[in-house]
Amino acid sequence: MAEIKLIDxxxxxxxxxxxxxxxxxxxxxxxxxxLMNLMASPGGGKTSLILQTLKRLRxxxxxxxxxxxxxxxxxxxxxxxxxxPAVQIRTGGFCHLDATMIERALKELDMAALDAxxxxxxxxxxxxxxxxxxxxxxxxxxxxxxxxxxxxKYPLMFSVCDxxxxxKTDYLEGSDFDMEALKERVLRLNPGIRIFPVxxxxxxxxxxxxxxxxAEIEKIKNWKSSF
Amino acid sequence: MHELSVMESxxxxxxxxxxxxxxxxxxxxSLRVGEMTDLIDEWMQRYFDYLSDKTVAxxxxxxxxxxxxxxxxxxxxxxxxxxxxEVRDTACPACGGNKARLKSGREFFIKNIEVM
Numbered sequence: 001m002a003e004i005k006l007i008d009x010x011x012x013x014x015x016x017x018x019x020x021x022x023x024x025x026x027x028x029x030x031x032x033x034x035l036m037n038l039m040a041s042p043g044g045g046k047t048s049l050i051l052q053t054l055k056r057l058r059x060x061x062x063x064x065x066x067x068x069x070x071x072x073x074x075x076x077x078x079x080x081x082x083x084x085p086a087v088q089i090r091t092g093g094f095c096h097l098d099a100t101m102i103e104r105a106l107k108e109l110d111m112a113a114l115d116a117x118x119x120x121x122x123x124x125x126x127x128x129x130x131x132x133x134x135x136x137x138x139x140x141x142x143x144x145x146x147x148x149x150x151x152x153k154y155p156l157m158f159s160v161c162d163x164x165x166x167x168k169t170d171y172l173e174g175s176d177f178d179m180e181a182l183k184e185r186v187l188r189l190n191p192g193i194r195i196f197p198v199x200x201x202x203x204x205x206x207x208x209x210x211x212x213x214x215a216e217i218e219k220i221k222n223w224k225s226s227f
Numbered sequence: 228m229h230e231l232s233v234m235e236s237x238x239x240x241x242x243x244x245x246x247x248x249x250x251x252x253x254x255x256x257s258l259r260v261g262e263m264t265d266l267i268d269e270w271m272q273r274y275f276d277y278l279s280d281k282t283v284a285x286x287x288x289x290x291x292x293x294x295x296x297x298x299x300x301x302x303x304x305x306x307x308x309x310x311x312x313e314v315r316d317t318a319c320p321a322c323g324g325n326k327a328r329l330k331s332g333r334e335f336f337i338k339n340i341e342v343m
Binding site: 003004005006007008009010011012013014016094095096098126127130131155156159187188189191 | 229232233236237240241244248250254263264265301311317325326327328329333334335336337338339340341342343
């Protein structure tokens, strides 16, 4: 009867992804390119927010979009129609993007000709929160019809983001969505997060959002290495 | 849903160490998993069984230790556990401050494997 031995491993599973993500982030900063990881549920308004954002910022910054999708390319087609460089990542069933996929997608883009890249992650509030993709800033969308209780159900997503866009404020009237309760819940999980109520349909609030994003892109554009 | 990719990473690490030590069979895998990750023990085991089929790790039992979600108060430094799915108030029990940062609860750590 063979004896049972114990082998110490002490390895973090997500550490490979984390290390590569850190490398991507440093590399992009060196090239003065900003990368935003945009996450939301299906139908939360990721593509709409991207289109609204491009409209506001495309004159000022050279932008591109990386579209994550399980198995289609309708979103990328919408972006290309706007005459903005877009790369489609099809995950073939995977529920999130990870750093390896982003590294590959970045090779398709001309970094020297870009200031900012928006990554549209796969639509769900669970898995994308676990995987750092090397973004400069992570932003999530919560849409009003989803309800103000979502920070209680998906705490990790709300705690890893730098910005929260509360979309579809045009649905607020007549709903029981409590914006103040939402803000309180989110700020408790993540005191540093910036919250932007917007409606991609009416354009309400988009200017504030675009202003914040512009300032974040500028920070990278003007980033000076300490050497 | 991302159990599959996470379990695949676990299996790869386990198999790498099994090869290095030339083991015949992996009997158990001990993990430390944070409460904030949305993974259910039963499904982790099922996915592991599915992926490890016909490898030296086939049939290995996952021993999962849960790491509680702990916040640390930004004003006084007190660390306190939080039941993240029920709590409506994450105020610091020591000073009442309501700015706290996540201290633990996101772990995904392989501690060791038992092998023959």
